[in-house]
Structures are given as structure tokens and as C-alpha cells.
Amino acid sequence: MRVTLYVDGFNVYYRALAKTPYKWLDLHKLAADLLNSDDEITSIKYYTARVSGRNDPDQPRRQQAYLNALKTLSNVSIYYGRFLSKTKWRPLVNPPMNGSAFVEIFDTEEKGSDVNLASHLIHDGWKDSYDTALVMSQDSDLLEPLSIVKRELKKTVGLVWLDGRQPSRQMTKAVSFVRQLTHARLSAAQFSDELMGRDGHILHKPDGW
Numbered sequence: 531m532r533v534t535l536y537v538d539g540f541n542v543y544y545r546a547l548a549k550t551p552y553k554w555l556d557l558h559k560l561a562a563d564l565l566n567s568d569d570e571i572t573s574i575k576y577y578t579a580r581v582s583g584r585n586d587p588d589q590p591r592r593q594q595a596y597l598n599a600l601k602t603l604s605n606v607s608i609y610y611g612r613f614l615s616k617t618k619w620r621p622l623v624n625p626p627m628n629g630s631a632f633v634e635i636f637d638t639e640e641k642g643s644d645v646n647l648a649s650h651l652i653h654d655g656w657k658d659s660y661d662t663a664l665v666m667s668q669d670s671d672l673l674e675p676l677s678i679v680k681r682e683l684k685k686t687v688g689l690v691w692l693d694g695r696q697p698s699r700q701m702t703k704a705v706s707f708v709r710q711l712t713h714a715r716l717s718a719a720q721f722s723d724e725l726m727g728r729d730g731h732i733l734h735k736p737d738g739w
Contacts, residue, residue, distance in 0.1 A: 534660040538667035539578035545692040552716035560719035577643035648675035
């Protein structure tokens with residue numbers, strides 16, 4: 531069966547990877563472990579946005595190192611959304627008696643990844659680019675696109691559940707099967723600490739990863 535893997539990069543990072551030593555993740559190895567032995571992973575589509583480094587100056591370097599590692603996989607395509615940052619006023623849960631009940635915050639949203647993933651998921655299915663779509667995201671906004679691909683396009687749709695909790699009933703009903711992500715699977719699907727980049731330079735796993 532021809533399989534396309536769709537990965538919501540930030541959803542995966544914050545739900546499954548952020549507090550683990552498994553951030554140097556080889557998506558092809560992971561997908562192969564989640565699928566049947568006769569499945570062929572023909573395409574991996576990764577959706578992300580460039581981080582700013584405002585809170586962590588080294589974050590853009592670590593992100594670029596990982597993107598370069600992903601590019602060593604021959605079947606990976608990377609699609610970029612964007613971060614939208616603005617200030618907002620929000621109410622305090624326990625406001626001071628002699629102060630403001632509101633506080634001004636920086637509000638940062640990652641825009642585009644969910645829409646890009648949903649658009650490609652449906653369009654690729656309509657073009658018959660895959661037999662099975664494997665989606666790595668717990669974003670409930672994808673519920674209807676997942677349902678359309680299964681119900682209308684008659685494709686097999688797999689969902690990778692990321693955070694170790696019981697999968698959502700709604701999303702489970704929308705797909706053909708669910709695979710649970712575990713620490714054992716993440717540990718077994720890591721890139722080598724050093725690997726050769728596309729440009730011939732050696733890529734190094736970031737410290738702490």
C-alpha cells in the first residue's frame with residue numbers, strides 16, 4: 531500500500547517530544563514502525579513555521595539542525611506556515627484588590643500548518659497519490675478533513691495519537707485506525723547523533739536532544 535505521512539510539526543513537538551530526549555526524530559523510521567511491513571512510505575509531508583528565538587536565542591539553530599536532518603530523507607517535503615505575534619489584554623484569574631484585573635501579554639499563534647495539512651490531505655487523496663494517509667496530529671480542527679478522506683474519497687486514514695492519553699472518540703470514529711505513540715517507539719526512531727547533510731556537511735544532534 532502506498533502511504534503518505536502528514537506531520538503537524540508543532541503539534542507533535544509540544545504533545546509528544548518537548549519534555550523527552552527524543553526530539554532528533556527520524557520520521558521515516560517512526561512511520562515504518564507504525565505501519566505494516568508491506569506498506570511503502572512514498573511521501574512524508576512536514577508542516578512547521580520558523581521560530582523567532584525571542585524567548586530562546588538558540589531555538590532557531592536547533593530547529594534548522596532538525597530541518598536539515600529531515601532533508602536527508604529522500605521522500606520529505608517541508609511546508610512553512612508563519613507565526614503571528616501581537617499584544618493582547620487578558621483577565622487575571624485572581625486580580626489584585628488595588629490593581630488592574632487585566633494584564634497585557636504577547637500572544638503568538640502559529641498560522642497555516644493545519645490548513646496546509648488539511649488541504650494537501652484532501653487534494654492528494656483526490657489525485658489518488660496514496661492508498662493510506664497517516665496523520666500525526668491531535669488537532670481537532672482536522673476532524674472534518676479526516677472524515678472526508680475516509681467517507682468521500684474511500685481512502686484508508688490512520689491517526690497517530692501523540693500524548694499517551696486515551697484517543698478522542700470523535701477523531702477515532704473519523705479514521706480507519708489509530709496508532710499510539712510511545713517512548714519506546716520514539717527511542718527506536720532516532721537519527722544518528724551525526725549524519726551527512728545534503729550539502730556534504732556533518733549534521734550534529736543538538737545538545738540536550
